Amino acid sequence: MQHLITGLRRGAEGVAAAMLAAMFATFIAQIAARYLFNFPVGWTVELCLTLWLWLVLWTCAFCLKETDHVKFDLIYSAARPARRRIFAMIAAASIVIGLLVALPDSWGYVSFYHIKKSATLRIPLDRIFIIYIVFCVALIARYGYGLYRLLRGEFPPEAPLVPGEEI
Structure with a gap:
């Protein structure tokens, strides 16, 4: 199972790198078109923005580990392991409940955009x-699995322990 997860993570990282x-290539093409050929093109801005949106959400959903996310965990870090598990x-x-509640309306909003197209590339929005x-489905699955592990009594391995404490 771990081999499959590692392979999927590497594949997701490959997609993010691509x-x-x-x-980057689109950005360089935009600079070349504008400053070398004095021929500014609008499609490059739209493609960069679309790729940025996809890159951020894809990477957050599939490439980042739990420990890579920014957290404010002063109270969590100061708590004993049993309380950390509760937190x-x-x-x-x-996260699971919030995203599940928002998912139908999010789907409705995204699917509504099939009637509109992007300004220059004419891609359906x-x-x-x-x-x-x-992104939402991936986070529901990740945090749902994490919640399942916590309910089974497995302590999250990324949780920092206060020195001298044991699980």
Whole structure:
């Protein structure tokens, strides 16, 4: 199972790297068109913005580990392991419930955009914003699995322990 997860993570990182490379190449093409050929093009800005949106949400959903996210954990870090587990369960349940409640309306909003197209590339906007739905589903799955592990009594391995305490 760990081999499969590692392979999927590497694949997701490859997709993210490809998006970053495409965004960089588009940015260089924009600079060349404007300053070398005195021929500014609008499609490059739209493609860079779309790739940036996809890159941020894709990376957050599939590439970053829990420890890579920015957190304000002063109270969490000062708590004993049993309380940390409770805090982690509350946080995971809040994320899962919040995203599940918002998912139908988010889907409605994204699917509504099938009638509109982007300004220069003429891409249907629902195809651009569908990454948000992918992001939500991925986070629901990740935090749902984390909540399941916490309910089974497994302490999250990324949780820092106060020196001298044991689980």
